[in-house]
Amino acid sequence: MSEMRRVTAIRNGTVIDHIPAGYALQVIRMLRMDMNISTPVSLVMNVPSDKIGRKDVLKIEDRELNQEELDRLAIIAPAASIAIIRNHVVSGKLKVELSGELINIASCSFSNCITKADREPLPQRMKVVNQEPLEIRCYYCGKGQSLEELIENII
Amino acid sequence: MGDLVTMDDLSNDEITQILDEAERLIPVAEGRVTLPLLQGKVLANMFFENSTRTRMSFETAMKRLGGEVLNFSSIGTSVSKGETLYDTMQMIDGYADIAVIRHPRQGAAQYSADSVNIPILNAGDGSGNHPTQTMLDLFTIRQSQNKIENLRVVLVGDLRYGRTVHSLSHALTRFGASLILVSPPSLRMPSEIVSDLRNSGCEILETENFKDQLDSADVIYMTRIQKERFPDDDEYSKVAGIFKLSSNDLTDVKENLIVMHPLPRVDEIDSSVDKTRHSKYFQQAFNGVPTRMALLCRSLGIDVPKKVK
Numbered sequence: 001m002s003e004m005r006r007v008t009a010i011r012n013g014t015v016i017d018h019i020p021a022g023y024a025l026q027v028i029r030m031l032r033m034d035m036n037i038s039t040p041v042s043l044v045m046n047v048p049s050d051k052i053g054r055k056d057v058l059k060i061e062d063r064e065l066n067q068e069e070l071d072r073l074a075i076i077a078p079a080a081s082i083a084i085i086r087n088h089v090v091s092g093k094l095k096v097e098l099s100g101e102l103i104n105i106a107s108c109s110f111s112n113c114i115t116k117a118d119r120e121p122l123p124q125r126m127k128v129v130n131q132e133p134l135e136i137r138c139y140y141c142g143k144g145q146s147l148e149e150l151i152e153n154i155i
Numbered sequence: 156m157g158d159l160v161t162m163d164d165l166s167n168d169e170i171t172q173i174l175d176e177a178e179r180l181i182p183v184a185e186g187r188v189t190l191p192l193l194q195g196k197v198l199a200n201m202f203f204e205n206s207t208r209t210r211m212s213f214e215t216a217m218k219r220l221g222g223e224v225l226n227f228s229s230i231g232t233s234v235s236k237g238e239t240l241y242d243t244m245q246m247i248d249g250y251a252d253i254a255v256i257r258h259p260r261q262g263a264a265q266y267s268a269d270s271v272n273i274p275i276l277n278a279g280d281g282s283g284n285h286p287t288q289t290m291l292d293l294f295t296i297r298q299s300q301n302k303i304e305n306l307r308v309v310l311v312g313d314l315r316y317g318r319t320v321h322s323l324s325h326a327l328t329r330f331g332a333s334l335i336l337v338s339p340p341s342l343r344m345p346s347e348i349v350s351d352l353r354n355s356g357c358e359i360l361e362t363e364n365f366k367d368q369l370d371s372a373d374v375i376y377m378t379r380i381q382k383e384r385f386p387d388d389d390e391y392s393k394v395a396g397i398f399k400l401s402s403n404d405l406t407d408v409k410e411n412l413i414v415m416h417p418l419p420r421v422d423e424i425d426s427s428v429d430k431t432r433h434s435k436y437f438q439q440a441f442n443g444v445p446t447r448m449a450l451l452c453r454s455l456g457i458d459v460p461k462k463v464k
Contacts, residue, residue, distance in 0.1 A: 108262075110261065112259070112260055112261050112281050112282070113260065113261055113262050114240065114258070114260040114261065114262040114263040114265075114266045114280075115262065115266070116260070117239070117240065117260060118237075118239075119239050120239050120240060120241055120266070121239065121241050122241060122266060122269060122270065137347065138262065139262075139265070140261075140262030140263075140265045140266050141260075141261035141262035141280075141281070141283060142261070142262070142283060142347060143261070143347070144346070144347045
């Protein structure tokens, strides 16, 4: 059985493949879909993958994610491949891109960072210092942020 | 443009140029020569945290160059009414030509620099950076050693919360120093900084053994264990007074060794060291004036004359 067929093929929407196993729920959170979900979302977890060993897959119906939304996933699913589906046919393929800076994706984990002060209006900014291994620091205070902390502090 | 938030804002050539300018400005810093380079300019001293030397030396530097100073303290002002740093800085953007900021929160100087148009000089952001202190430290080192390249420097004390050693270690690494980091395990240099220094090719030794490091050193940089940065008194008392330097420790040291301290000291340098030829910490405190003069001129785009008469 094709791994993609563990759940029904979707007619229109977005398929996110090659999410590292166990991270699909975090991906949903990072796409801000857990709060106001209005379309069906199917989730396949921990299936074998030639590319990354084990993987999760998400199928989001009736919603086409744009590049900006997908780039939010870069810190947890840099190898994800995305297909935009229209009328059961793949109409476009996208890749996640990790840029040098993450703006308003996660807040700083350091309690004494200036961004932790009440009502300060400037955006949360993270610098990608190194891609492999992934090293991310707060642009303002310089503190390193672990993947767990970034996920915990998603905005 | 003109901001100084971390030492990354200055190239090695700029550092050397600023130190040269500071040297030329010494007669002005001492009040022997009048040079109103900054006449008509207003400096805002924005101190959200206590300061003695930094605030006063910036004020002296500005006034010796003919400029005016606004002194701000967060006590009894709109900050105690809950004003954000962003809003406070918007106000200062309209009142002054340049601002010096010290703030208890890390990243506050970068945040301020991003909030306003006037140049921002970081005078200490939490446990982050203190680059103007580093410039006067480099000035003091060069004055005594005739160079800032390839020195063996021992940094002692609170390397975790001590912002002066964070900025200084970055700068010294760029000039080829080897660094010996002496601290109790709980106050080690943050891992991000050690990793950056090693990636830049710095030879680093981390140790708790203070006295073994003295004889081979060119510079011993003592720091205070900062009580105000500790979450509770128990944690502080475990490490308070752990490293102490007295004149008896200096019998077999190198001829050119200098002992530095950003001050204030508590008991980490015994007063017996003050009279030795190695002590440079009071000279260091004075050097804040010419160095900060040069930094104010740089940030305001004012050239320091090649000859100061």
